[in-house]
Every structure is written in structure tokens, then in C-alpha cells.
Amino acid sequence: xxxxxxxxxxxxxRTGEKVFLECVQDMDHExxxxxxxxxxxxxxxIYFSYDVKMKEKGDIPEGYSVSREKKERFSLIxxxxxxxxxxxxxxxxxxxxxxxxxxxxxxxxx
Amino acid sequence: AQSVSQHNHHVILSEAASLELGCNYSYGGTVNLFWYxxxxxxxxxxxxxxxxxxxxxxxxxxxxxxxxxxxxSFNLRKPSVQWSDTAEYFCAVRPxxxxxxxxxxxxxxxxxx
Numbered sequence: 001x002x003x004x005x006x007x008x009x010x011x012x013x014r015t016g017e018k019v020f021l022e023c024v025q026d027m028d029h030e031x032x033x034x035x036x037x038x039x040x041x042x043x044x045x046i047y048f049s050y051d052v053k054m055k056e057k058g059d060i061p062e063g064y065s066v067s068r069e070k071k072e073r074f075s076l077i078x079x080x081x082x083x084x085x086x087x088x089x090x091x092x093x094x095x096x097x098x099x100x101x102x103x104x105x106x107x108x109x110x
Numbered sequence: 111a112q113s114v115s116q117h118n119h120h121v122i123l124s125e126a127a128s129l130e131l132g133c134n135y136s137y138g139g140t141v142n143l144f145w146y147x148x149x150x151x152x153x154x155x156x157x158x159x160x161x162x163x164x165x166x167x168x169x170x171x172x173x174x175x176x177x178x179x180x181x182x183s184f185n186l187r188k189p190s191v192q193w194s195d196t197a198e199y200f201c202a203v204r205p206x207x208x209x210x211x212x213x214x215x216x217x218x219x220x221x222x223x
Binding site: 045050092102 | 211
């Protein structure tokens with residue numbers, strides 16, 4: 001079974017802090033994704049990566065950056081957290097179009 | 111850019127009722143289509159997928175979906191729902207050859223015993 005793990009289930013940060021969300025997959029997938037999930041808005045793609053050090057902006061990249069130094073790890077960075085970034089963050093890896101999701105990180109920015 | 115519409119935001123059914131959740135997408139080329147489900151407190155997981163071939167696709171737990179190309183639709187169906195089907199359901203579209211997947215806004219299904 002594919003396993004996608006995320007570093008934290010719950011995180012509380014203050015406005016202006018730099019926040020790192022980590023995601024690790026164990027299936028050697030080339031493609032990895034970061035989404036945010038908000039009620040009524042579904043999943044919105046923030047960034048994705050199709051190879052080590054390769055990244056592409058999704059639909060809502062503003063205020064976020066990513067890093068992929070190793071194939072199994074994809075990090076999402078909030079350079080200066082703001083309250084409107086309070087959300088559930090989902091990481092996924094994919095193979096042949098099918099996405100495998102992690103458990104999510106519920107981030108609250110106060 | 112492609113978009114995905116799920117018209118039903120919240121559906122309430124009694125056990126044994128039949129289910130149909132609508133999904134329409136806007137993209138003119140070849141697409142791969144997916145339904146994902148998120149049970150309360152659990153990960154999103156794949157319910158079924160369509161890549162090519164028979165437009166009627168069967169998935170896990172008795173779910174099926176029909177791809178109607180002329181209507182740009184991929185509706186999810188189940189003949190008889192159970193309380194354990196209570197979850198949020200997401201339709202998703204991937205244009206052929208691309209990695210980016212676009213999700214719909216989701217439909218919350220509540221099944222009353």
C-alpha cells in the first residue's frame with residue numbers, strides 16, 4: 001500500500017511566522033501535490049512537483065512556496081503566515097493519474 | 111483551464127435509497143475522470159476512475175459512474191445506500207497527458223438509518 005505521511009495533524013501558528021509542512025511518500029512516485037481544503041471550496045491546488053527540484057504553480061500559489069530536494073519528500077512553506085491561510089492542507093503523490101493522499105494537516109493561524 | 115461542477119452540495123438520504131451525484135466538467139479534449147471519497151476522520155481515497163473503454167465504471171463498495179462524453183458528465187451512482195456511505199464525495203478531472211488534477215467542490219452525503 002502507498003503511504004503518504006504528513007509531519008503534523010494539527011498545527012497552530014502566529015501571524016507572520018514561517019511555517020513548514022512536510023510530506024513524505026514511500027512509493028517512489030515522481031509527482032507530488034499540495035492542496036488546501038476549505039468547506040464549500042473543495043480541494044484547490046497550491047503547487048505540484050513532477051520531479052526532484054521541479055515544481056509548477058497550481059491555482060492558488062500566492063503566499064506559498066515549495067521545496068523538493070529528494071524524490072520522497074515535498075515541503076510546503078508559508079513564508080509569513082496569515083489568518084487567511086488557516087485551512088486543512090493535503091499532500092498527495094500520484095502514479096498514472098491516481099492520487100494517494102496523506103491524512104492532512106489542520107493549520108490554524110492566529 | 112478546466113473546471114469541475116458538482117451541483118449537489120449536501121444530500122440527505124434514507125438507507126436503501128438510490129443515489130446519484132452529478133459531476134460536469136469543462137474541457138474539450140481527452141480526460142481522465144475520478145471520484146474520491148472522504149469518510150469522516152479519514153484520508154481521501156479513490157472510489158473509481160475512468161481512463162478509456164467502457165463508459166460505465168464500477169468502483170469499490172457498490173459504486174459506479176457513467177461517463178457521457180456528449181454531456182461532459184461523470185455522475186456517480188449507487189442503487190442502495192448504507193449508513194456507512196456517509197461521507198464527502200469529490201469528482202476530479204485530469205486532462206489527458208497532464209499531471210494537474212482539478213477537483214469539484216464536493217458533495218456531502220448524509221445517510222439516515
